[in-house]
Amino acid sequence: MQLSFYDFPQFLEGSVWLTGAGPGDPGLLTLHAVRALQQADVIVYDALVDKRILEFAKPEAQIEYAGKRGGKPSPKQRDISLKLIELAKSGKRVLRLKGGDPFVFGRGGEEALMLVEANVPFRIIPGITAGIGGLAYAGIPATHRGINQTVTFLTGHDQNGVAPDQIDWDALAKSSPVIVMYMAMKHLGSISEKLIAGGRKAHEPVAIVCNASLPTQSVSETTLGSCAFDAQRLKLVPPALVVLGDVVRLRAGLDWLGLSKGRELSPNPLGDTIEQLAQ
Ligand code: SAH
Numbered sequence: 563m564q565l566s567f568y569d570f571p572q573f574l575e576g577s578v579w580l581t582g583a584g585p586g587d588p589g590l591l592t593l594h595a596v597r598a599l600q601q602a603d604v605i606v607y608d609a610l611v612d613k614r615i616l617e618f619a620k621p622e623a624q625i626e627y628a629g630k631r632g633g634k635p636s637p638k639q640r641d642i643s644l645k646l647i648e649l650a651k652s653g654k655r656v657l658r659l660k661g662g663d664p665f666v667f668g669r670g671g672e673e674a675l676m677l678v679e680a681n682v683p684f685r686i687i688p689g690i691t692a693g694i695g696g697l698a699y700a701g702i703p704a705t706h707r708g709i710n711q712t713v714t715f716l717t718g719h720d721q722n723g724v725a726p727d728q729i730d731w732d733a734l735a736k737s738s739p740v741i742v743m744y745m746a747m748k749h750l751g752s753i754s755e756k757l758i759a760g761g762r763k764a765h766e767p768v769a770i771v772c773n774a775s776l777p778t779q780s781v782s783e784t785t786l787g788s789c790a791f792d793a794q795r796l797k798l799v800p801p802a803l804v805v806l807g808d809v810v811r812l813r814a815g816l817d818w819l820g821l822s823k824g825r826e827l828s829p830n831p832l833g834d835t836i837e838q839l840a841q
Pocket of ligand 1: 662666745773774803
């Protein structure tokens with residue numbers, strides 16, 4: 563790749579680059595991520611990293627899988643960090659590749675802090691997080707003027723793999739018009755009950771986006787009251803994002819992937835007048 567007009571940072575031997583790989587589509591990698599892939603001596607990647615992304619690696623690179631099962635507390639987390647340290651100390655350029663953004667529900671902070679403790683130089687390369695980029699592939703904006711001025715990202719699992727107790731569900735239900743949920747499939751029933759108990763309407767729109775940005779992407783539109791039942795009925799499996807709020811209605815106008823497969827889009831999915839849209 564000829565990009566000589568820009569002075570890219572050098573991937574130094576003995577350092578770790580903690581890098582986000584985006585939600586799946588290799589085209590959503592950053593230039594820093596692609597250059598890191600091309601230079602790395604060792605790549606330690608997670609379960610959600612699409613295999614096509616590893617094709618950017620140089621042929622002699624050592625490629626190691628460090629996948630974990632979603633939600634479960636991982637006894638291996640410490641081992642992964644120790645491995646990164648060991649590889650860096652042996653003089654390798656170590657690329658730690660994580661799905662989405664390494665600092666969004668990705669334990670990137672934990673790994674980086676262990677590098678700090680071990681005096682290993684590192685760099686963080688942000689990635690497109692699934693809760694924003696994945697939604698965009700479903701034609702759902704995370705914010706839309708007139709609908710929401712705040713958006714909340716939450717994880718449906720806490721450290722112990724249960725629906726997070728630390729969340730003040732009542733406050734959340736009242737304060738955040740749009741809620742984007744990661745790792746929420748397992749506890750969707752109890753999460754939706756808590757939000758309805760906090761005052762959200764059962765008929766409020768929800769979309770469940772599975773395998774966002776991948777060729778296997780599926781988007782199911784449902785409601786808060788029915789989403790857990792529908793997820794089961796449709797046998798939806800992770801990785802999936804669950805998004806709650808009126809932004810879901812915009813999909814009728816913004817499903818650009820659907821458009822390329824023949825779906826007819828409405829320029830007016832919210833029923834606004836042309837004047838309102840132009841404001
Ligand atoms: N660091 C990642 C999130 C890791 S947590 C990021 O920034 O995106 C793993 C969760 O992310 C999954 O359970 C799912 O909720 C979500 N996720 C990641 N990739 C996804 C994808 N391609 N489609 C749908 N959800 C995805």
